[in-house]
Amino acid sequence: MTSFSDLPIRDDLRGLSPYGAPQAPVPVALNVNENTHPIPDDVVADILRSVGVALKGANRYPDREFTELRRSLARYLGHGLDESNVWAANGSNEVLQQILQAFGGPGRTALGFAPTYSMYPLLASGTGTAWIAADRGPDFVIDPAEAAAVVRERRPDVVILCAPNNPTGTPLGLDVVRAVYDAAPGMVVVDEAYAEFMPGDAGTALSLLPGRERLIVSRTMSKAFAFAGVRLGYLAADPAVSDALRLVRLPYHLSALTQAAAIAALRHSDEMLATVHDIVVQRDRIAARLAELGYTVHESGSNFVLFGGLDDPHATFRALKERGILVRDVGIEHHLRVSAGTQDETTAFLDAMAELASSRSSHAA
Ligand code: PMP
Numbered sequence: 001m002t003s004f005s006d007l008p009i010r011d012d013l014r015g016l017s018p019y020g021a022p023q024a025p026v027p028v029a030l031n032v033n034e035n036t037h038p039i040p041d042d043v044v045a046d047i048l049r050s051v052g053v054a055l056k057g058a059n060r061y062p063d064r065e066f067t068e069l070r071r072s073l074a075r076y077l078g079h080g081l082d083e084s085n086v087w088a089a090n091g092s093n094e095v096l097q098q099i100l101q102a103f104g105g106p107g108r109t110a111l112g113f114a115p116t117y118s119m120y121p122l123l124a125s126g127t128g129t130a131w132i133a134a135d136r137g138p139d140f141v142i143d144p145a146e147a148a149a150v151v152r153e154r155r156p157d158v159v160i161l162c163a164p165n166n167p168t169g170t171p172l173g174l175d176v177v178r179a180v181y182d183a184a185p186g187m188v189v190v191d192e193a194y195a196e197f198m199p200g201d202a203g204t205a206l207s208l209l210p211g212r213e214r215l216i217v218s219r220t221m222s223k224a225f226a227f228a229g230v231r232l233g234y235l236a237a238d239p240a241v242s243d244a245l246r247l248v249r250l251p252y253h254l255s256a257l258t259q260a261a262a263i264a265a266l267r268h269s270d271e272m273l274a275t276v277h278d279i280v281v282q283r284d285r286i287a288a289r290l291a292e293l294g295y296t297v298h299e300s301g302s303n304f305v306l307f308g309g310l311d312d313p314h315a316t317f318r319a320l321k322e323r324g325i326l327v328r329d330v331g332i333e334h335h336l337r338v339s340a341g342t343q344d345e346t347t348a349f350l351d352a353m354a355e356l357a358s359s360r361s362s363h364a365a
Contacts, residue, residue, distance in 0.1 A: 012125060019122055027324040028348050030339040033166065033194070033304050035226035037275040037342060039265075047264040054260035062256035069259045072266040073234050077219070079206040084239040088262075089253060092193055092220040092233025096160070097123050099216060099235075101248035103187045104129030104158050111156035113142050115332055117166045117191065132156055139298060140168040144179035157186040163205065164194050167330040167337045169300025174203045181212055189216045193233075194302035196224030196276050197283070202301060206236055213238040221262060223303060224276050225269075232262045279303050283340035289350045293357045308335040316356060323352045 005014045021032050070083035089095045096119070104110050106128040112120045114133035124131040134150045137143045151159060159180055163172035181188045190205035205217045216237040222228035235241070265272055286305045287297045296308040310316050313336050317329050325348060328337040338349060
């Protein structure tokens, strides 16, 4: 059988592996940082009504400028933003891809601080952008002065800061964004996919946008907003950024159904986000209980927890999977990552971890 590497594929793609988070049908899926709470029925009904109206006009192409959606997203973000500051695509992955298409590309570089979101290097390779993985300090924290120094030295065309960082959960201070922006010759993207889970006083890079025309803040409806299946990511930036992205996006890239569904969901932001507090409570419960069980727990400003101290993370992954619980092996030695689920899902995970910890200590005894 032919492998893709045997085809006349681009040399820089030969031998690469695609994004591959398992999609196994298990009762407790805590592996891709979704909001595991279902969308409330009354919101589903309202979204369906809007999608129905959009469907009647689906013989025509959708609004290529998705102006009403951009207006709704700007209203949701606040910070004095309007539709000219907002752009959207099918998930923030596509937003990031368009940014790299416009500002990265062959002969250019993008820099991030590893370990970080696994799609960044893949989006870089897909757009022919060379990826530079800079280091983090102790406990995955980025030091502003060190980050600025590496950016001054490497002069990347795009810097991607993940705030809070996936897969570690590490919050990012706005001092890092300021220092990196001042040092960077190119675009600086702050990926705030998990922003709604940050503590209220943490501060968002949206507040840094005025006067910083090379700064982009990326967001998504996939996480706190419980809308991962609809595929809607967006950004806030200077209006010139949208003008740049219009050069690389496909015409009509956001379907009429996506636009209608997202606009309707945004009408119900409060209800859509009502579970965020519960998820944060479950995240903190995971952190506290895993620490009690003797694992190393990393600080998280997100809806997931990275924990270490596992002798054999693959064995723990398999043992959890046998119990119908899916977590994520993120390739960090002796670590696994788990998303905070509903109270029952979280209990199932923690009970399984307690059982595994006690069988481990009884073996040791
Ligand atoms: N950024 C980060 C940090 C993420 O963790 C994810 C999803 N796991 C994304 C972006 C992409 O999400 P989406 O395409 O669903 O908006």
